[in-house]
Amino acid sequence: MNHSLCPWIFNLTDCCLVICKLHIAARAFNLEILIANCFPLMITISYHISRTVFETLHCSNMEQDRLVGRGNLHRRGGGAPRQRGGLQRNVGRRQRTIISNEVRAIIVDHVVNRGFTMAEAARLVQPNLQRSTVSSIIQTFRQENRINRRQPGGGRPRVLTDQQELAVVEMVRARNDIRLSEIKQAIENSNDTFANVPSISLPTIARLLKKHQVSMKQIYLVPFERNNVRVKQLRSEYIQRVMELDAAVNHHKYIFVDEAGFNLAKTRRRGRNLIGQRATIQVPGQRGGNISVCAAISEDGVVGCRPVLGSYNTEHLIVFFK
Structure with missing residues (x-):
């Protein structure tokens, strides 16, 4: 009104x-x-x-x-006006049901061996299972003699097999600070496990690790015994090489002198491991002081080398020149 x-x-x-x-x-x-x-x-x-x-x-x-x-009359079909953005698609469309290989085997057994109808097998095996799905499974079994689902195909073939992918994961688990370039080099140089892989790209390795839930994370430093037998032997060999360089005195025309500092406890800060597990590496219990090395070379090779704790100053350079 x-x-x-x-x-x-x-x-x-x-x-x-x-x-x-x-x-x-x-x-x-x-x-x-x-x-x-x-x-x-x-x-x-x-x-x-x-x-x-x-x-x-x-x-x-x-x-x-x-x-x-x-x-x-101005609207198409005389119905309600169209909503902004066009018609809604896929409204009410039934989602595709993925049937596992075990359920497929039970369906084939019920229909082929026990004589159930497709509708009866659909009701007995799984709720809300369509008769058309059972018919498709039975048709595939009779035509192709296959029960399992077909593996997704198309595109390029796989670069690595399942065993090779697990070998890459174990490679990362054994050494959490390994780089993708090092994994690539190990795969290409392998003559045993990866003999059939002539080359592999870094993105392929990254996708493989992500597939197996290996992610990039902060490295957690785990101290180990600093003065074990192996470390003492390496330290002794290093000092021996330095002493031999100091003892080698040769006459030359041009001498090039430079200084560089480093720390023996320097490690990578990020690594990879399975999701839920820390990325760990073995490091010394104490960081220790910085070491500076001053070396002199000529056209004949290394003339002299002198390491000191801390940084080089004027007094250290004068002592090195003498």
Whole structure:
């Protein structure tokens, strides 16, 4: 109903009430002349007012229906207007069910060996399993003599087998700070496990490690015994080489001198390991001081080399030159 016409209806009601009150008052005071002259006039006025109101209401409803019909004609199919962004796709589409190889074997056994119908096998094996799915499994078994799902194919063949991928993972687990370039070099130079892999790219190795849940993480430093037999032997050999260089005094024309500092406990800060496990390497229990080495070379080779703890200053350089 058009709300703008409500005052008309209320005015019509008030007019009828006024007529009734005047009629009662005229009866009470015996005003027969007022009843005879005014009452028909009021009835006529009320009739015209009510007719005008209802005709207006009828025309308003017709105009509204016409406008709605015109709007539907402009829409495709006369339906509801399209939502912004176009029609929604894949609404109500059934998700594809992945059937495991064990369930496939049970379905084949029920239908082929036990004589169940496809619908009965679908109800017995798995809830909400469609008969068409069972039919597809049985058809594949009868035509291709195959129960297991077909492996995803297409594109390039696999570079590494499952055993080779596990060997790469073990390589990372054995040494958490290994680089991808070192893994690549080990695979390409291997004549045993990776003999059939002439080359492999770094992104392939990265995807392989991610597939086996090997991620990049901060390296956790684990101290080990610093003065074991192997470390003492390496330290002794290093000092022996330095002493031999100091003892080698040769005459030369041009001498090139340079100084460099390093620390024996320097390690990588990031490595790889399985998700949920720390990436660890063995490091000394104490970092120790920095070592600076000043060396002199000539056209004949290394002339002299002198390591000191800390950094080189003027006094150390003078001693080295002497």
